[in-house]
Every structure is written in structure tokens, then in C-alpha cells.
Amino acid sequence: MKPAPILLSAGEASGDMYAARLATALRQRANVELFGMGGPAMRAAGVEIVTEQSEVAVVGITEVLRHLPSLLRAMRRLVAESAQRKPALAILTDFPGFHLRLARKLLPQGVRNVYFICPQFWAWRPWRVRILRRRFALGLCIFPFEEKFFGDAGFPVKFIGHPLAGEVRAGRSRVEFCRDAGLDPGKPIVTLLPGSRPGEIARHMPVLREACARIAGSAAQFVLAAAPGINEEMLRRDWPAGVPVHVAGGQTYDALAAADVAVVSSGTATVETALLDTPMVVFYRVSALTALLAKPLVRTPFFSMVNLIAGRKIVPELIQKDFTAARLADEALRLLGSEAARAEQRRGLAEVRERIGPAGAVERAADAIVQFLATGTGNAR
Numbered sequence: 039m040k041p042a043p044i045l046l047s048a049g050e051a052s053g054d055m056y057a058a059r060l061a062t063a064l065r066q067r068a069n070v071e072l073f074g075m076g077g078p079a080m081r082a083a084g085v086e087i088v089t090e091q092s093e094v095a096v097v098g099i100t101e102v103l104r105h106l107p108s109l110l111r112a113m114r115r116l117v118a119e120s121a122q123r124k125p126a127l128a129i130l131t132d133f134p135g136f137h138l139r140l141a142r143k144l145l146p147q148g149v150r151n152v153y154f155i156c157p158q159f160w161a162w163r164p165w166r167v168r169i170l171r172r173r174f175a176l177g178l179c180i181f182p183f184e185e186k187f188f189g190d191a192g193f194p195v196k197f198i199g200h201p202l203a204g205e206v207r208a209g210r211s212r213v214e215f216c217r218d219a220g221l222d223p224g225k226p227i228v229t230l231l232p233g234s235r236p237g238e239i240a241r242h243m244p245v246l247r248e249a250c251a252r253i254a255g256s257a258a259q260f261v262l263a264a265a266p267g268i269n270e271e272m273l274r275r276d277w278p279a280g281v282p283v284h285v286a287g288g289q290t291y292d293a294l295a296a297a298d299v300a301v302v303s304s305g306t307a308t309v310e311t312a313l314l315d316t317p318m319v320v321f322y323r324v325s326a327l328t329a330l331l332a333k334p335l336v337r338t339p340f341f342s343m344v345n346l347i348a349g350r351k352i353v354p355e356l357i358q359k360d361f362t363a364a365r366l367a368d369e370a371l372r373l374l375g376s377e378a379a380r381a382e383q384r385r386g387l388a389e390v391r392e393r394i395g396p397a398g399a400v401e402r403a404a405d406a407i408v409q410f411l412a413t414g415t416g417n418a419r
Contacts, residue, residue, distance in 0.1 A: 039069060041069045041071040042068070042071065042125075042411070043071045043123045043124065043126060044070050044071070044072050044073075044126060044128070045120055045123075045127070045129070045144075045149070046060070046061060046073070046074040046076070046085055046128075046131070047074040047075040047131060047140065048075065048076045048077070048091060048133065049131075049136050050091060050132070050235075051091075051265060051266060052132070052234075052306040053132045053133055054078070054079045055201075056131060056400065057076055057085075057154070058079035059400045060129070060131075060404060060407075061083040061085050062084075063403070064404050064407065067404055068408050071086075072084065072086065073087075073119060073123065074088065074119075074128075075094070075116055076090075076091050077091045077092065077266075077267075078267075088115060088116065088119050089115045089116055092267070093108045093109070093111065109136065113143070117143045117144065120144055124147070125149055127149070127410075127411060128141070128144050128149050128151045130152070130154065132154075132155040134159075137153070138166075138170075141173040141174060150175045152176045152177070152178065152410065153170065153174045154403060154407075155180055156180075157170075158346075159187075160184065160187045164187075167191040170188070176196070177193055178196055178198050178407075179196070180197075180199060180201065182393065182395065184197065196402075198400075198403045198406070199394060199402065200309065200395055202306070202310060202394070203313070203395055203397050203398075204396070204397020204398065206314060207314075208291050208314065209292055210296075211296075215292045219284045221261070221284060221296075222259065225257055225259055228250070228258045228259070228299050228300070228370060229261045229262075229294055229297035229301070229316075230261065231263050231290065231294075231300065231301070231307045231311075232262070232273065232303055234265035234267075234307075236268070236272070239268065239272060241324070242303060242322075243273065245321075245361055245363050247276060247278055248363035249301075249364075250278065251363075254280070254281045256375070260281065260282070260283040260284070261283070261296070262274075262283055262285045263286050264285055264286065268287075270285045290307075290310070294314045297316050298380070299316070299373045300316045300317070300319075301366065301370060302318045302319070302320055302321070303321060304320050304355070304357070306343070308320055308343045308353070309343050312390045312391060313391060315387055315388075317373050317384060317387075318353050319354050319369045319370055320342040320344070320353050320354065320356070321356040321361045321366060322341065322356075323357070323361050324358070344386075344387070347394060348389055350386075352383060356369065
């Protein structure tokens with residue numbers, strides 16, 4: 039029997055990782071042929087990449103405007119491939135600014151759309167949930183409170199749990215990591231995660247460098263965790279003289295697990311840090327214009343995923359104007375200097391781990407999609 043074509047799309051590094059695992063789970067359960075937009079993880083999982091996610095991986099309103107031509111090219115390519123291959127289904131992973139528009143263009147082709155990892159409309163423009171109801175037949179959400187939020191709006195969803203639950207673990211002990219990195223396990227370690235996109239790194243690194251120069255007097259050692267595809271020389275550039283740093287490429291979980299304190303760009307990395315039980319300070323900065331335009335649209339008191347999941351402040355957030363070298367150094371030194379402060383935060387991180395659900399989220403998602411394929415039910419129109 040000829041395999042059923044399915045369009046699978048992800049627009050950023052975390053989505054590529056989740057979609058790759060979903061691709062593997064789907065192929066184990068059904069005779070499918072997967073194509074779409076993604077990155078190295080999806081390609082390694084056997085997905086035919088017709089559009090590289092690197093063309094569209096941008097954050098922020100003004101940033102999107104600058105990259106509009108590449109976004110439109112990627113959209114046209116996916117729509118054209120869909121028209122030619124006539125997929126049984128389109129599975130769109132997170133990345134709502136792009137995928138909501140793609141779903142609209144796929145509907146006239148008769149494609150049924152499934153949202154894998156529903157957008158966080160409960161925090162950002164909640165009225166947009168009606169768009170999901172019109173363009174998607176099914177949503178797969180990763181936080182328990184989302185099931186009620188989307189369900190109350192008439193959008194059929196299934197809670198699957200967080201894809202990272204049960205998957206995040208270090209491969210080496212602190213002693214082993216320090217040995218391989220040339221670090222002293224007896225001295226404090228601060229691990230820095232500046233982001234996974236070049237634009238994020240460009241905005242964040244000047245502040246991180248200055249903050250580390252301020253922290254250096256505490257005898258702390260610094261590790262820069264490089265996301266896949268990031269040029270490590272970009273991270274080392276202009277690093278303050280006399281402040282040793284180890285750049286760890288492809289070793290993020292080991293670097294986080296070995297740390298006494300992590301300094302983490304807001305996003306999926308904060309959940310990974312929580313799963314590794316590492317105390318953290320969260321930061322983020324977008325352009326001033328993006329921040330101004332976005333401010334009236336935000337409907338939550340928190341920015342970091344950890345605090346959003348907990349429903350209260352567990353980790354310090356330094357966002358926009360609060361993201362300064364002085365503030366960052368103060369928060370990091372507070373945690374480094376107080377075992378009680380680290381223990382208090384770890385109690386909160388334990389709550390977060392409990393709330394994101396048991397392991398097996400991707401497998402539950404694959405089961406739901408295979409069932410949906412078999413029944414053909416949905417409300418997209």
C-alpha cells in the first residue's frame with residue numbers, strides 16, 4: 039500500500055526537536071511519508087525537508103518585517119508542495135505567526151490541519167483562539183490548564199504532556215564534565231544559555247559579558263552552552279579579558295546539570311533547566327519597537343515558561359529594561375552565595391516538573407494523530 043503523505047512543519051530549534059521525535063513515532067505506527075519544513079533533527083528522522091527552518095526562525099514584530107521575503111518564500115514553497123503531493127494531513131508545530139497563515143492556505147486544498155504544541159494564546163492575545171477553531175481540526179496541548187482554556191473556546195484539544203518530560207538528562211556527572219572541560223569541580227559554575235538564534239545572541243551577549251565580568255570576583259567559572267548551528271566564535275567574540283570561559287557545543291544538558299546556577303534565555307531552555315533541577319536566572323530582550331507593540335497584547339504577569347507553569351514567581355525574570363549587567367550579576371550572586379536560596383528555588387522547580395506531566399508525550403501525540411487519521415473527524419472549515 040502506498041504511504042500516506044503528511045506535511046510536518048516546525049519553524050525553530052525546539053520545534054524541530056519535537057517534530058523529529060513525532061516523525062519517528064508516527065513512522066512506527068503508520069505507513070506515512072513525511073515532508074515539510076524543519077531542520078537537522080527532522081531530516082535525521084527521515085522527513086524530506088523542502089524548506090529549511092533557518093529561513094523563518096525569527097522572533098519579534100520588527101524582526102519579522104525584516105525577514106518577510108524569506109518567510110513568504112517558505113510559505114509559497116510549502117503550499118506548492120502540498121498542492122502537488124495532496125497530504126492526508128498537515129501537522130504544524132508551535133510557531134503560530136507562520137503556521138496560522140499556512141493553515142489558512144492549506145484549507146482550500148482540502149488539507150486537515152492538526153496543531154502539535156498549541157500556541158500560548160492564554161498568555162498572548164487570547165482572542166485569537168477563534169482562529170484555531172476555524173483552521174484546525176485538532177490541537178495537542180502540552181500544559182494541563184490549556185485543555186480547559188481551548189476547550190471552553192470550542193477548539194477540540196487533547197492534553198499530551200510536555201515532550202521534554204522524561205527526555206532531559208545529563209550524560210556525564212559534574213566531575214566528568216569538569217574533567218573534560220578543564221574546570222575545577224570544587225569551584226562554583228555558572229552556565230550561560232544566550233539563545234538559539236543569531237539575533238538573540240547579538241542582543242544578549244553584550245550584557246552577559248559585562249555581567250560575567252562582575253561575577254568573576256566570586257571565583258565562579260563560566261560555561262557558554264552553544265545551541266546547534268551557532269558559531270562558537272560568535273560567542274567567544276569580545277569576551278572580557280581575564281575571565282576564563284569554556285564554550286560547550288552540543289553539551290547543553292551536561293553543562294546545565296553541572297552548574298550551580300544557570301543564566302538562561304527565556305524559552306524552552308528554561309523548562310530543560312527545571313527538569314535538570316538547576317537554579318536559574320531568566321532573561322530576554324527584543325527590539326524596543328517590538329516590546330512597545332507587544333506590551334498591550336500580553337495577558338500574563340510572567341514571561342518565563344517556568345513561572346507560567348507554576349502560576350507564581352519561582353525564578354527571577356530580567357526582561358527588556360530589567361535585563362542589565364548589574365541586575366543579572368546581583369541575581370546570580372544571590373543564588374551562588376546562598377544555599378537556602380537555591381534550595382527554595384529547587385522546591386518550586388519540583389512543582390513545575392510535577393505539573394508538566396509524565397513521560398511519553400510524543401507517543402501520546404502520535405497515537406492521537408493516527409486515531410484522527412483513521413476516523414477522519416474534525417471541525418476545520
